Amino acid sequence: MRVYNTLTQSKVEFIPREEGKVSIYVCGPTVYNYIHIGNARCYLSFDVIKRYLKFKGFDVYHVQNFTDVDDKIINQAKKEGIPASEVAEKYSQGFIEDSKALKFDPPDIRPKATEHIPEMIEMIQGLIDKGFAYVEDGDVYFEVGKFDEYGKLSHRKLDEMEAGARVEVDERKRNPFDFALWKKAKEGEPSWSSPWGDGRPGWHIECSAMSLKYLGRSFDIHGGGQDLIFPHHENELAQAECYTAESPFVRYWLHNGFVTLTGDKMAKSVGNVVLLKDVIKKYDPMVVRMLFLTTHYRSPIDFSEEKLKESTRSYERLNNLVGNIDRVLKKREEKVSRLEPGRDVIVLKAFIENGEPEFVEAMDDDFNAPDALGGLFKAARDINTYLASYDEFSLDELDMLQDIKELFIRLGGAVGLEFTSFLSPEDVDEEWQEERRAVMLSGLAKFAGVNVKDAGVLFKRDFPSFVKKFVDLRAAKRAEKEWQTADTIRAFLDSQDILLEDTAAGTLVRIRRLIV
Ligand SMILES: [Zn+2]
Numbered sequence: 001m002r003v004y005n006t007l008t009q010s011k012v013e014f015i016p017r018e019e020g021k022v023s024i025y026v027c028g029p030t031v032y033n034y035i036h037i038g039n040a041r042c043y044l045s046f047d048v049i050k051r052y053l054k055f056k057g058f059d060v061y062h063v064q065n066f067t068d069v070d071d072k073i074i075n076q077a078k079k080e081g082i083p084a085s086e087v088a089e090k091y092s093q094g095f096i097e098d099s100k101a102l103k104f105d106p107p108d109i110r111p112k113a114t115e116h117i118p119e120m121i122e123m124i125q126g127l128i129d130k131g132f133a134y135v136e137d138g139d140v141y142f143e144v145g146k147f148d149e150y151g152k153l154s155h156r157k158l159d160e161m162e163a164g165a166r167v168e169v170d171e172r173k174r175n176p177f178d179f180a181l182w183k184k185a186k187e188g189e190p191s192w193s194s195p196w197g198d199g200r201p202g203w204h205i206e207c208s209a210m211s212l213k214y215l216g217r218s219f220d221i222h223g224g225g226q227d228l229i230f231p232h233h234e235n236e237l238a239q240a241e242c243y244t245a246e247s248p249f250v251r252y253w254l255h256n257g258f259v260t261l262t263g264d265k266m267a268k269s270v271g272n273v274v275l276l277k278d279v280i281k282k283y284d285p286m287v288v289r290m291l292f293l294t295t296h297y298r299s300p301i302d303f304s305e306e307k308l309k310e311s312t313r314s315y316e317r318l319n320n321l322v323g324n325i326d327r328v329l330k331k332r333e334e335k336v337s338r339l340e341p342g343r344d345v346i347v348l349k350a351f352i353e354n355g356e357p358e359f360v361e362a363m364d365d366d367f368n369a370p371d372a373l374g375g376l377f378k379a380a381r382d383i384n385t386y387l388a389s390y391d392e393f394s395l396d397e398l399d400m401l402q403d404i405k406e407l408f409i410r411l412g413g414a415v416g417l418e419f420t421s422f423l424s425p426e427d428v429d430e431e432w433q434e435e436r437r438a439v440m441l442s443g444l445a446k447f448a449g450v451n452v453k454d455a456g457v458l459f460k461r462d463f464p465s466f467v468k469k470f471v472d473l474r475a476a477k478r479a480e481k482e483w484q485t486a487d488t489i490r491a492f493l494d495s496q497d498i499l500l501e502d503t504a505a506g507t508l509v510r511i512r513r514l515i516v
Helices: 037-055 071-080 084-101 117-129 158-164 203-215 226-244 276-282 285-293 305-330 346-364 369-389 395-414 430-448 452-461 463-479 483-495
Strands: 002-005 010-013 021-026 059-064 133-136 139-142 179-184 199-201 219-225 250-256 259-261 301-303 498-503 506-511
Touching: 002 250, 021 037, 021 203, 037 059, 037 219, 037 250, 037 259, 037 276, 037 285, 037 395, 059 203, 071 084, 084 276, 117 133, 117 139, 117 179, 117 199, 117 203, 117 226, 139 226, 179 203, 179 226, 199 203, 203 219, 203 226, 219 226, 226 250, 276 285, 285 301, 285 305, 285 369, 301 305, 305 369, 305 395, 305 498, 305 506, 346 369, 346 395, 369 395, 369 498, 430 452, 430 463, 430 483, 452 463, 463 483, 463 498, 463 506, 483 498
Parallel strands: 021 059, 021 219, 219 250, 259 301
Antiparallel strands: 002 010, 133 139, 139 179, 179 199, 498 506
């Protein structure tokens, strides 16, 4: 298996510290707001990586922190008029809820920065003792000039950075890139006592202290968004390697790409954020997962409503296959015991034999999920065509279909995709119907020429029969070769989240799994 390591800027063979075990640290959220789609991409990318490592048989230990003390939290507390600790608690809970909705495999531990102040103080003191940090009037700074390799992760050179820098001169710092390990307390802000007076830790030292505590030295994977490479991860690395006098702090640095919105990076500071919780009110979380899976985790994604709709269709394509196979398997009693001569089952056999090796080959190449899913999409297309061509299947075919279904579910699960059978018109609840009532009644009135009142009676009494009216009407138009009207009816139903699929056994009706 090969992974792209930001430190070497190349794809390298993945060899964990301990055979069969993988330790991962992913920088968690600074809890001062709900997460946006850009943040969600980071956690989703590492959820996919973690799940795939588990699929490969690794025993994974995953640590993801909460940064629950920070300037941004303090500012938000002033805005909301509540204590900083309440802000942190509120948005930590919000993050856990969002994570559950997106079905992230939860970390083994979620350490909070505020519960690890002693570990941070110990590390800062160690850095002072070894001459890598200095105290300046209650603040403590890391002295970047003392670490020869500073800049090795982000591939910058300190002297070039200094020449190009337009940072404000801070009299207290020996170098403009020196960064705070400890910040002197200010009036009304949370603080802890320390050998240098009351204060609070800097952001970077939190992650170094917590990752070393829970994962030990030279752990396997450190993850985060590309925007964290500098300064956050550069500084984490400098602190940790100077403190432990051991290199590497991390064996593989993995970073996911940005999410942009009409070309600009999505960021709270830019003000162009789309909150995850708002997206999943409208779209199935599996659709959001699909959106990120169909682009390589290191490439940028431009987020749009159009992309979500596209991902809805992509997800439906895979989900449909599982639903279609289920439908065939349920009719086992109608089985034909022998394979009909002339049927070519190579399409089925090809996926059973090659589906997994091709999927694994793609994922082993730096988690290339778009390529891995490409194989599933192709198989779904071929197998769906096969299923739609016949209405009876032999026992051999049913056995193969059972294997295919299981393989689909297993490979989907390796990247966190879950498949469920589609809802049928019998399954939808009243609220769902009510939202579509007015449009659907006038639709039936228009296409079938019935009056809205009669349509309304049927809608209320028997929704599946009501939907069937459209299906029959479309079939009649097709029989009359009025293709355009038939297509218009189908598109109308699609706009109401009712999908039609023509198969050898007739037209299937399914309800799109959008959350309403
Ligand atoms: Zn971090």
